[in-house]
Amino acid sequence: MPHGPAEVGVGPWEGEWPTGEQYDAGLLRGGDRRNVVDRYRYWSLEAIVADLDTRRHSFHVAIENWQHDFNIGTIVRTANAFLAAEVHIVGNRRWNRRGAMVTDRYQHVRHHADVAALASYLHGLEHPVRLLGIDNLPGSLHLETMAMPERVCFLFGQEGPGLSEQAREVCDGTFSIAQFGSTRSINASAAAAIAMHSWVRLYADLSGDAAWRG
Structure with a gap:
C-alpha cells in the first residue's frame, strides 16, 4: 500500500495447500497475521510450541x-x-x-x-x-x-x-x-x-x- 502501515504477516495461501500436521487450515484459508517468524507461518499454536520445546534454553x-x-x-x-x-x-x-x-x-x-x-x-x-x-x-x-x-x-x-x-x-x-x-x-x-x-x-x-x- 502506498499509504498507511504495512500489513503484518501474510494473506491466504495461494495454490495447492502444503501437507503436514503443523499447518492450521484456518490460517491457510484466511491468512496468518500473527507476529511470528517466517518459519512458523501458517503453523498451529500447538505445533509452534512443540517445536520450540525441542530447542528451549536452560x-x-x-x-x-x-x-x-x-x-x-x-x-x-x-x-x-x-x-x-x-x-x-x-x-x-x-x-x-x-x-x-x-x-x-x-x-x-x-x-x-x-x-x-x-x-x-x-x-x-x-x-x-x-x-x-x-x-x-x-x-x-x-x-x-x-x-x-x-x-x-x-x-x-x-x-x-x-x-x-x-x-x-x-x-x-x-x-x-x-x-x-x-x-x-x-x-x-x-x-x-x-x-x-x-x-x-x-x-x-x-x-x-x-x-x-x-
Missing part, C-alpha cells in the same frame, strides 16, 4: 508480582524471544499481559505462591537450577565479570522496591548491572533483557539457522 526467568507491574508482560515477551525454559510468576496469579503481545501463548508460564516455593521447585528439578536475583545490593556479584551458571533462573523484583525481603533471603545469590549515569537503577524489563542476552552470548547456539536475525 535458563529460567522469574518475576515477583505484588503490585501488578506493567513490566511483567514485557519481560515475558523478551523471555520468549530468547527462548527461556520457563517463566515463573511469583505472588499474585493474575498479571498484566498487555506488554506480552500474546507471546505468553508460546511460553511456558508457571505460578508460585511465594519465592520459597519457586526456590523449592527449581532446586528439586532433575537438573537443579540456581536462583539468582538482580538488584544493586551491597555484596551483589557483577554481571559483567561473574561466572554465570548455565542452569540459572533470573529473579526480578517489582519496579521501584526491587527484590522483596523474602526473595533476598531465599536467592542463591544476587548480581547487579554496571551503570555509569546519575540514576540509581534501570527499568526492570531492560535489566531482564540485559541478563538474558548475557546468557545467550555465553551458552546459546548462534550458528546456522538456530537464531532468527530477520
